[in-house]
Amino acid sequence: MxxxxxxxxxxxxxxxxxxxxxxxxxxxxxxxxxxxxxxxxxxxxxxxxxxxxxxxxxxxxxxxxxxxxxxxxxxxxxxxxxxxxxxxxxxxxxxxxxxxxxxxxxxxTALRTAATSAVAARHLARSDSRVMAIIGLGAQSEFQATAFQALLGITHLRVYDVDPDAARKFCANMNDSGLVIAVAGSSHEAVQGADIITTVTADKLKATILTDNMIGAGVHINAVGGDCPGKTELHADILSRGRVFVEFPEQTRIEGEIQQMPEDFPVTELWHVMTGEAPGRRTEQDITIFDSVGFAxxxxxxxxxxxxxxxxxxxxxxxxxxxxxxxxxxxxxxxxxx
Amino acid sequence: MxxxxxxxxxxxxxxxxxxxxxxxxxxxxxxxxxxxxxxxxxxxxxxxxxxxxxxxxxxxxxxxxxxxxxxxxxxxxxxxxxxxxxxxxxxxxxxxxxxxxxxxxxxxTALRTAATSAVAARHLARSDSRVMAIIGLGAQSEFQATAFQALLGITHLRVYDVDPDAARKFCANMNDSGLVIAVAGSSHEAVQGADIITTVTADKLKATILTDNMIGAGVHINAVGGDCPGKTELHADILSRGRVFVEFPEQTRIEGEIQQMPEDFPVTELWHVMTGEAPGRRTEQDITIFDSVGFAxxxxxxxxxxxxxxxxxxxxxxxxxxxxxxxxxxxxxxxxxx
The missing domain is CATH 3.30.1780.10 (ornithine cyclodeaminase, domain 1)
Structure with a gap:
């Protein structure tokens, strides 16, 4: 049986x-x-x-x-x-x-995606991170918020979705979480002062949720929504400026944010960071990017x-x-x- | 739900x-x-x-x-x-x-494998086929026997397995089938007088269940057991002498009997026979071989x-x-x- x-x-x-x-x-x-x-x-x-x-x-x-x-x-x-x-x-x-x-x-899957994001962030985000922006308040958003609260000690959220109903749903679900939540009027506003930025939008098309001028030094970007060919969320300039960490490069180069980049664009495999074979965050100024697509x-x-x-x-x-x-x-x- | x-x-x-x-x-x-x-x-x-x-x-x-x-x-x-x-x-x-x-x-799967064998044989075996040999009396054998009785009008079976217990199990299961069953003492004996020969042995290794001198003109061979790399049942000479029909050539060249043959060994796709785009059996003398591996x-x-x-x-x-x-x-x- x-x-x-x-x-x-x-x-x-x-x-x-x-x-x-x-x-x-x-x-x-x-x-x-x-x-x-x-x-x-x-x-x-x-x-x-x-x-x-x-x-x-x-x-x-x-x-x-x-x-x-x-x-x-x-x-x-x-x-x-x-x-x-x-x-x-x-x-x-x-x-x-x-x-x-x-x-x-x-x-x-919603639980493991959020847990994986938090595991990556434990190695890549600044250890004093307390404020997270979430852009995209669909089915995955509350799981991300809860995982980062439980595993990273995030206390404040700055959230945005193009659909105000999604923000209302998110706030209702997170009402008893103990997190302090600010609903922003735009992606630009949401990322102000964030230590960690989680992008988790759903449309199946190339979008530019984040542009380079929105990203300050020391930020960790948890890019969850770009996860199939033709679907990205970050401007290529951010990828060039930051350091990109991936699960399985062969898959991420097809499905992840780095599908926008040349085939030899340098990435670090997450497991190498966990085993100490590659550095994660090196300085307080590093921009780290977890280009998450989800792996088997x-x-x-x-x-x-x-x-x-x-x-x-x-x-x-x-x-x-x-x-x-x-x-x-x-x-x-x-x-x-x- | x-x-x-x-x-x-x-x-x-x-x-x-x-x-x-x-x-x-x-x-x-x-x-x-x-x-x-x-x-x-x-x-x-x-x-x-x-x-x-x-x-x-x-x-x-x-x-x-x-x-x-x-x-x-x-x-x-x-x-x-x-x-x-x-x-x-x-x-x-x-x-x-x-x-x-x-x-x-x-x-x-046992049912669909037997049904597929019978579908192929309807297009490839002589229409007056009444005697089938079955070599290998494992889990698939009774399904093959029943499908060929129901769809081809097979009336007589000549069966063999290296293990006498398997033959006893087979005969017990087929006791009420109306089929006339002769248990042979060897593969050689089993194929005597058979219009159709079904090979469905289970070991994962290159075996030679049938050699060329065992195969008379006009026979249809339903080769079911050779279905993964390193597992074959027919001697290569039979494949050269007969005409080979396959499900999906890309898969069969890796898994089927024809893994023994050069990459350009000629085969006919079964669906082409069904749609009339390629001939099935052309003469009463043809040796036809369905190199079955099972397809999605x-x-x-x-x-x-x-x-x-x-x-x-x-x-x-x-x-x-x-x-x-x-x-x-x-x-x-x-x-x-x-």
């Missing part, structure tokens, strides 16, 4: 654990897996593009576990009352090939964390996804003797 | 429909999809190899539906009482990216058939694999207001 964690059980689990604790523990798994990066089989995601969106499979494996995520990206969905991004994932046993865990990953190992970490967390609990149920005849060669017998 | 068809419900469905009717209807979907081959997005499967086996993702899509299958292949599993191959699959809406159907596919469109056809079949029935249940917040931008709200 395969363990199944659906939306209702994941919500129950996050509420039971507490979202901040969940994000902190998840961040631990993500950082542990980044630190053993060479152990993973890594391929760029396998994308199926259509006129309105994309459906992707993101597999990875170490020597013990295999994981993959199914995820779509359909910006026009929002207009039809649907999610832009939905996802689910599976963790399997490399030794037998049997699936072990099936989980919803729409919520889990982060989903693997999230599924691995979830599996450990739900084992022997009622936050999972068993489903009969795998046929288990008594004699493995007698699959046909299932049809006559079930 | 996503429709879920687990093992128990698929078994109930096949028993309800009848396995022969199920195979006939499934074969119709498979042939329909082969006939519209150019409409599909086609990529070779994405494989993750380990020392003991492989885990693969097999995606495909037309303009309306996206499908993928997860499948493993671990020959050593049998010794541990586990299936060599397990699988599950998903069908999604290209327009929204939302998953529609999740199904077990261990049984369904066949799984797509099976999932499409299953979805049509279980709609508005109790052969499926709904599961909460996809988060569905009322306001799609308010994913976070699920955690506070579920």
């Amino acid at each position: 395969v363990q199944y964690v659906g939306v209702e059980n994941l919500v129950r689990l996050v509420r039971h654990v507490g979202i901040k604790t969940f994000l902190q523990e998840l961040a631990g798994y993500i950082e542990d897996d980044f630190r053993r990066w060479p152990e993973f089989e890594k391929v760029s995601r396998i994308a199926s593009h259509s006129s309105d969106g994309v459906i992707e499979l993101m597999p990875t494996a170490d020597s013990v576990l295999y994981g993959f995520k199914y995820v779509n990206g359909h910006p026009k969905n929002t207009r039809e009352g649907l999610q832009t991004v939905t996802a689910f994932g599976v963790l399997s046993d490399v030794n037998t090939g049997y699936p072990l865990l099936l989980s919803e990953m729409t919520l889990l 190992t982060e989903d693997f970490s999230a599924l691995r964390y979830l599996r450990d967390k739900v084992r022997d609990t009622d936050f999972q149920v068993e489903i009969d996804l795998v046929a288990e005849p008594k004699d493995p060669r007698d699959l046909f017998g299932l049809l006559t003797r079930y | 996503v429709q879920y068809v687990g093992v128990e419900n698929l078994v109930r469905l096949v028993r309800h429909v009848g396995i022969k009717t199920f195979l006939q209807e499934l074969a119709g979907y498979i042939e329909d999809d082969f006939r519209r081959w150019p409409e599909f997005e086609k990529v070779s499967r994405i494989a993750s190899h380990s020392s003991d086996g492989v885990i693969e993702l097999m995606p495909t899509a037309d303009s309306v539906l996206y499908g993928f299958k997860y499948v493993n292949g671990h020959p050593k599993n049998t010794r541990e009482g586990l299936q060599t191959v397990t699988a599950f699959g998903v069908l999604s809406d290209v327009n929204t990216g939302y998953p529609l159907l999740l199904s077990e596919m261990t049984l369904l 469109t066949e799984d797509f056809s099976a999932l499409r058939y299953l979805r049509d079949k279980v709609r508005d029935t109790d052969f499926q249940v709904e599961i909460d694999l996809v988060a569905e917040p009322k306001d799609p931008r308010d994913l976070f709200g699920l955690l506070t207001r579920y």
Whole structure:
């Protein structure tokens, strides 16, 4: 039997654990897996593009576990009352090939994306960072805010979205967070005085959310929204002026902000910073940029964390996804003797 | 909500429909999809190899539906009482990216593989074929026998496996089939007088199940077992002497019997035969070979058939694999207001 964690059980689990604790523990798994990066089989995601969106499979494996995520990206969905991004994932046993865990990953992806951003920022942002700007107040925004509060000690937010309704939704959700929130009238206004700038807009097109004159020395930019070909948020001048950190260069050069740059544009792999093989922030004046696109190992970490967390609990149920005849060669017998 | 068809419900469905009717209807979907081959997005499967086996993702899509299958292949599993191959699959809406159907596919793959073999043989075997040899009496063998009985009118089987227990299992399962079955003492003996020869052995290594001197004029060879790099069943001389038909050449040249042959070894694509763009069997003397490795469109056809079949029935249940917040931008709200 395969363990199944659906939306209702994941919500129950996050509420039971507490979202901040969940994000902190998840961040631990993500950082542990980044630190053993060479152990993973890594391929760029396998994308199926259509006129309105994309459906992707993101597999990875170490020597013990295999994981993959199914995820779509359909910006026009929002207009039809649907999610832009939905996802689910599976963790399997490399030794037998049997699936072990099936989980919803729409919520889990939002949690792992925010946790990954915070993990990166712990290595790249100034340690005295307290003010974060968030540009783009869609489905991912509250997760980012909560992760940076829980893992970085952010106390103040300056937020902006082109849609005032999105800002109202954000403020309502963050009302009891303890964060001091200022809603800005523009991106320019939002970034004033911010130690960290998180861009997390959703449109599938080249946008310029941040221009070079908006970025002061010492800022860390957490660029989350630019994550597929043709979708960027930062002006190229910012990338040239700052130092860019990436998850998996082969994928980021296609999907990330650096798709705007020459193929040999210098980047630093995040895992090299975590293992001490490359410097993260070097001075208080550095502009650091985490060009986040989301990589399969982060989903693997999230599924691995979830599996450990739900084992022997009622936050999972068993489903009969795998046929288990008594004699493995007698699959046909299932049809006559079930 | 996503429709879920687990093992128990698929078994109930096949028993309800009848396995022969199920195979006939499934074969119709498979042939329909082969006939519209150019409409599909086609990529070779994405494989993750380990020392003991492989885990693969097999995606495909037309303009309306996206499908993928997860499948493993671990020959050593049998010794541990586990299936060599397990699988599950998903069908999604290209327009929204939302998953529609999740199904077990261990049984369904066995059914679609047999149905595909029979579909190919309808175009390639002599129409008066009544005797089939089956070499290898593992998990797939009874499905092949049943499909060829239902779709080709095979009446007599000559079967062989190195393991006598496998032959006993096969005969017990086929006891009420109406097929006349002779258990042979060797592969050589099994193929005597056969119109069709099905090879479906399981070991992951280059084997020579059939040699050229075993093959008479007019025979159709349904080569099912050679399906991954390093795993073949036919001697190269047979391939040179006969005419070879394949699903997706890019994949078959890596995984099929023709991995033994030069890169430009001539093959005919099965869909070209179905649409009349290429000849199938030309004379009663032709040796035809279906070098089957299994392709993603066949799984797509099976999932499409299953979805049509279980709609508005109790052969499926709904599961909460996809988060569905009322306001799609308010994913976070699920955690506070579920």
